Structures are given as C-alpha cells and as structure tokens.
Amino acid sequence: MGEIASGALLPMQVTLAADPSQPVRYALPFANAPGTMNELLGEQLEIRFLDRITCRACARTSRKSYGGGYCYDCFKTLARCDLCIVSPDRCHFAAGTCREPAWGESFCMRPHIVYLANSAGLKVGVTRATNVPGRWLDQGATQAVAILETQTREQAGWAERVLARYVGDRTDWRALVSRAPQIMDLTVEADRLKRQAADPIQDVFDRFPGGLEWISNLQVVQFCYPVERWASPTRLTLSAGSSIGGTLQGIRGQYLLFDTGVFNVARHCSYHAWLGYGAPAPRDTPGRDQLSLFD
Numbered sequence: 001m002g003e004i005a006s007g008a009l010l011p012m013q014v015t016l017a018a019d020p021s022q023p024v025r026y027a028l029p030f031a032n033a034p035g036t037m038n039e040l041l042g043e044q045l046e047i048r049f050l051d052r053i054t055c056r057a058c059a060r061t062s063r064k065s066y067g068g069g070y071c072y073d074c075f076k077t078l079a080r081c082d083l084c085i086v087s088p089d090r091c092h093f094a095a096g097t098c099r100e101p102a103w104g105e106s107f108c109m110r111p112h113i114v115y116l117a118n119s120a121g122l123k124v125g126v127t128r129a130t131n132v133p134g135r136w137l138d139q140g141a142t143q144a145v146a147i148l149e150t151q152t153r154e155q156a157g158w159a160e161r162v163l164a165r166y167v168g169d170r171t172d173w174r175a176l177v178s179r180a181p182q183i184m185d186l187t188v189e190a191d192r193l194k195r196q197a198a199d200p201i202q203d204v205f206d207r208f209p210g211g212l213e214w215i216s217n218l219q220v221v222q223f224c225y226p227v228e229r230w231a232s233p234t235r236l237t238l239s240a241g242s243s244i245g246g247t248l249q250g251i252r253g254q255y256l257l258f259d260t261g262v263f264n265v266a267r268h269c270s271y272h273a274w275l276g277y278g279a280p281a282p283r284d285t286p287g288r289d290q291l292s293l294f295d
C-alpha cells in the first residue's frame, strides 16, 4: 500500500536542470524506478528496511554492508575498496601491489583534477576529470572550481594532501543539511591558496615532473538544490526491523532532509528498502544494531 518503489538502494543519480538557476534533479534511489525524488517534496514518506543486504559488486547476500555497499570478500579484494581510493597519495600501483591492476589503469592512471568546492565551507578534493560535475553534486556543493590538472590519481592525491593543510578536505554534514549556503568567491580563494601553498606544492610538482599543471582560466560553477526547509542535523539510519521517514523537505548531496532528521542514501547503498507514502511506523523492537556499519 502506497508503494513508490522498492529494492536495493543505490546512490541517487543527480542531473542538472536545463536552466542552471533551477534545482538539480534527483532520480529515485532504485534501479529502473521511474520518477524523481524532487516530485516527492512535501510528501509524508517512509523508508522501511527489508532486512536484506546484497553486495553491489557480486550480488551475494551479506549480513553487513562494507565500504558503502559491498560484501566482506569484495571489500577485501576489490581495488575500488582499497584505502588508496580515499587517500590517493597512498597509491601503491607502482609497487606492483594494486589489487586489480587493470582496474587501476582504467580508473587511477587517468587525468584527474584537484578542485575547490564550497559544500558547507571551503574544501579541497580530487576526482577523475570525467567525473565533474557529478562528484560535486554528490557532495551537495553549492560552488566548485577545478584548479589543478594531473595525469594520475596519485598525483592529485599528493596535491590534495598539501592543500588540505590550508583549507581542509572534509564536509561538515551538519552544516550541509541545516543551513543555506554562503556564496564565496572561489577565484579569490584559489589565488590565496596558490600563494599560501606555493612552496610545498612545488615539492609535489618536482616529485612528478610534468604530471601536474595549474588551470589558468578558472571556471567557477554554481548549483542549486531542491530545499524547501533546512533540517535538524539528526542522522536517520536503517537497522534491523527499522523504518525512517517523515515529511520530505529537501534534498542536498546524498541527503534526504525530513522534518524528523536526515537520511544519507549513499551510505545505505545495497540495503533493500521499501519507499512509500505514510509515516514511519515502529515495527519490531529495534535490538542492537547488527546491520548498520555507519553509526
């Protein structure tokens, strides 16, 4: 009754509206589900956990979700789940120990960018050159600008590590979901950072001759999210026998903003869930959380 879609949760796909002053569009977080999350703004919704997790790589049932939707075996063997993906300066491809060298070739040994984003304040990040603006939209950034081009992920990682000493590399999720963004002049910030970090970044340039290059013609982009009301920064999570929801007031990054708190869809990737109209009802007495990795 009242079902909108159900199945294994996926990160929400985000696309730009034709008119950039209009909010970005969010697909429903299920495979082949028609419609958008945007249409559900203002509705009373329930997301009910169906007490099943299947690995996003091998599709086997898993008791827990590891690394954002994988079973333990995949988490320990896939290159995309290795520590060097989140800390690219720790790339060990050159040492011959990449978990999947062919995957590393196609993912990490490709042009990357180092960017500045204003998500809930200024931060530095890295992504594949082909992954913008998708990466910025996933993070709920209001503004972003690519500042450096590199030939590999590792090079971008070393630059990020240096630049993060001056601007940080984390997003404050509480600020992201609970207040309107403050617009910044990212061109000014980029110039300032370039001056501040001049010496240590030169060391990175010297370490990888010809690998990195500053982008001279900075193109700042700006995004608008479908938010009617900001949320209180209370994290809603799915665990055995649980159900979350409330009135959907907004969407930013991978967060659904309810009047009851916020739900990070990407963090629940591979959880089987039912999305429908209605208030979340307590079902079983929630026991100790056996299924959520993310508390």
Ligand SMILES: [Zn+2]
Pocket: 055, 056, 057, 058, 059, 060, 070, 071, 072, 073, 074, 075
């Ligand atoms: Zn698996």
